[in-house]
Amino acid sequence: MTDIFHEVSEDMRRERAQKLWAKYGNYVLGAALAVVIGVSGYVAYQHYQKQQIEATGARFQEAIGLAQAGxxxxxxxxxSALMKDGTTGYQTLARFRLAAETASDKVEDGIKAYEVLAADSSLGPVLQNLAKVRAGYLLVDTASYADLAGKIEPLTGAGEPWRHSAREVLGLSAWKAKDLADAAKWYQAVITDKDVPAALRQRAELMLQLIASDQPAKA
Incomplete structure (x- = not known):
């Protein structure tokens, strides 16, 4: 008796499932198909993006090669072409590299190019500050120490990502202005920072030796 009831129950479930499938089956198949198409589309888009990034990277390297070849x-x-149609990251790299190339040809134009980058809020504070430091290196020969300090000194604080270079810029500017006390202060800040790159530390140590030799002898 139990088997009969079980078979009737199974038949009823099967019939109910068939009715549900007849009513909603097309929707289920459509949803499944949409998922498959969506996943395939996403994979294809990822592949396309990868190809675009690789192609843009190759173009950027070619541009660097041209610059290095003079x-x-x-x-x-x-x-300039990369800035227009390259992928986002390489567009930014191209802007910074173009500013450097411009500066090698004409310093004043390079300074302007970096100042444009420094004023571009879409880059974010880190890259904007990098542009300020790059401009600072170019301004050392023409700007007064006071003017340069007004622009660069906020970037010298502990934790600032470009503090090492910003301190070097101000040290060099002060030294050119014959302000040996401030020059020594900035180069000392460079060498006492445990995270300073080795090459920059060496330059700072050499400058401190030079500053010491320029100090007037004590009576």
Missing amino acids: KSKEAAAAL
Whole structure:
């Protein structure tokens, strides 16, 4: 008797399932198909993005190669093209590299290019501050120490990502202005920072030796 009831129950479930499938089966198949298409589309898009990034990276390296070969105009043209149609990250790299190439040809134009980058809020504070430091290196020969300190000194604090370079800029500026006390202060800040890159530390140590030799002898 139990088997009969079980078979009737199974038949009823089967019939109910068939009715549900007849009513909603197309929707289920459509949803499943949409998932498959969505996943396939996402994978294809990821592959496309990867190809675009790799292609843009190759173009950027070609531009760098042109610059290193002394073909400044060709390099500038290649970098300008990347700024227009390269992937986002390489567009930013191209802007910074083009500013550097511009500075190698004409310092004043390079300073302006970095100042434009420093004023571009879409880059974010870290890259904006990097542009300020790069401009600072170029301004050392022309700007007064006071003017440069007003622009760069906020970037010298502990925890600032570009503090090492910012301190070097101000140390060099003060030294050129014959302000040996401030020059020594900034170079000392460089060498006492445990995270300073080795090459920068060496430069700072050499400058401190030079500053010490410039100090007037004590009576």
